[in-house]
Amino acid sequence: MMICMGSKVVMETNLKEALKQEAANLGFSVCGVAPVQLEVRREYYLKWIAEGQHGNMAWMERNTERRLDPGLILPEARSIICLGLNYYQTEPQRRGRVAKYALGKDYHGLMLKRLKKLCHWLRQRGGQNKPYVDTGPVLEKPVAAQAGLGWQAKNTMLIHPKMGNWLFLGEIFTTLEIPPDEAVSDHCGECTACITACPTEAITAPYQLDARRCIAYLTIEHQGAIPEEFRQAIGDRLFGCDECLDVCPWNRWAQTTREEKFTARQYPDLREMLAWSDDDFRSHFRQTPLLRLKRPRWLRNVCVVLGNIGTLEDLPALEKAANDPIPLISEHANWAIKQINHREYLKFL
Numbered sequence: 001m002m003i004c005m006g007s008k009v010v011m012e013t014n015l016k017e018a019l020k021q022e023a024a025n026l027g028f029s030v031c032g033v034a035p036v037q038l039e040v041r042r043e044y045y046l047k048w049i050a051e052g053q054h055g056n057m058a059w060m061e062r063n064t065e066r067r068l069d070p071g072l073i074l075p076e077a078r079s080i081i082c083l084g085l086n087y088y089q090t091e092p093q094r095r096g097r098v099a100k101y102a103l104g105k106d107y108h109g110l111m112l113k114r115l116k117k118l119c120h121w122l123r124q125r126g127g128q129n130k131p132y133v134d135t136g137p138v139l140e141k142p143v144a145a146q147a148g149l150g151w152q153a154k155n156t157m158l159i160h161p162k163m164g165n166w167l168f169l170g171e172i173f174t175t176l177e178i179p180p181d182e183a184v185s186d187h188c189g190e191c192t193a194c195i196t197a198c199p200t201e202a203i204t205a206p207y208q209l210d211a212r213r214c215i216a217y218l219t220i221e222h223q224g225a226i227p228e229e230f231r232q233a234i235g236d237r238l239f240g241c242d243e244c245l246d247v248c249p250w251n252r253w254a255q256t257t258r259e260e261k262f263t264a265r266q267y268p269d270l271r272e273m274l275a276w277s278d279d280d281f282r283s284h285f286r287q288t289p290l291l292r293l294k295r296p297r298w299l300r301n302v303c304v305v306l307g308n309i310g311t312l313e314d315l316p317a318l319e320k321a322a323n324d325p326i327p328l329i330s331e332h333a334n335w336a337i338k339q340i341n342h343r344e345y346l347k348f349l
């Protein structure tokens with residue numbers, strides 16, 4: 001292939017090899033190519049939406065046909081390049097857990113910047129390209145599975161055979177015709193560890209997830225009060241849940257990410273957070289995935305966690321929160337107070 005680089009013309013024999021090398025140079029952990037015409041679980045997806053298992057994620061109802069047929073997203077595209085970026089790290093020891101993907105700075109900007117650099121590289125080779133990082137109607141896991149980045153497992157996540165579950169995903173739709181990679185076969189076998197470990201029975205059967213029961217959904221996507229039936233099961237999870245990922249045996253080779261931006265941030269204790277203003281909330285969570293919750297939903301989650309792990313020392317801060325004018329905060333603070341008092345009462349029985 002002839003490549004135009006300013007006034008220089010360079011010869012390149014194997015576009016896919018060169019692409020993967022360039023992706024690695026840009027810091028991506030894995031890169032694969034999927035065909036534009038590919039299989040997704042059409043029947044399952046349509047039933048899942050029809051039954052409302054996506055909860056209030058209304059955007060999942062839109063552009064259904066394009067989601068199920070990536071060929072409709074960019075009709076002139078001939079290949080989909082899938083990129084993964086490892087974000088694995090161990091969690092800091094503190095009261096209240098945050099899912100690993102959200103421990104550091106938000107990944108979207110970093111991923112998009114690198115995808116755009118790769119688009120520029122592809123353009124030099126004659127490609128018209130469109131990058132996506134959660135920005136379009138792309139079912140990223142089945143597409144990544146077709147690109148050989150792993151298999152979509154019983155917990156519905158993508159598992160890379162060497163890196164495990166811990167990959168941020170992005171895609172580039174390109175007009176370049178690049179030979180697709182081979183899909184990885186399903187390696188879950190007889191294992192059901194993720195299904196057993198799920199605290200809310202959200203994995204209703206292998207490869208099936210009811211988002212309405214999932215702690216990641218309840219603590220992040222869900223807008224209103226957290227249904228009481230799930231509050232205890234949430235335990236000390238403030239934002240998201242890694243339970244079905246942590247137990248997966250395919251994570252045993254996971255390596256700590258090299259991205260400094262993903263380094264876990266430090267936060268004050270939960271008790272102090274209860275007194276935060278909107279400005280405090282914004283300044284502590286600037287540029288992180290936690291910012292999207294806004295203060296009322298963050299404090300809702302803090303109250304649920306304190307209701308599960310809090311002590312008598314947390315009561316004064318919770319009592320103040322119980323007088324918050326925002327009902328979402330006051331109701332959850334009152335619930336937390338009751339839970340702590342109940343635990344204390346049981347100690348004397």
Ligand code: SF4
Nearest residue numbers: 198214215241243244
């Ligand atoms: S993220 Fe947590 S709640 Fe959701 S399916 Fe996995 S283990 Fe269950």
Ligand code: SF4
Nearest residue numbers: 153154188191194248
């Ligand atoms: S825990 Fe077991 S069943 Fe679940 S995704 Fe991992 S290998 Fe598959």
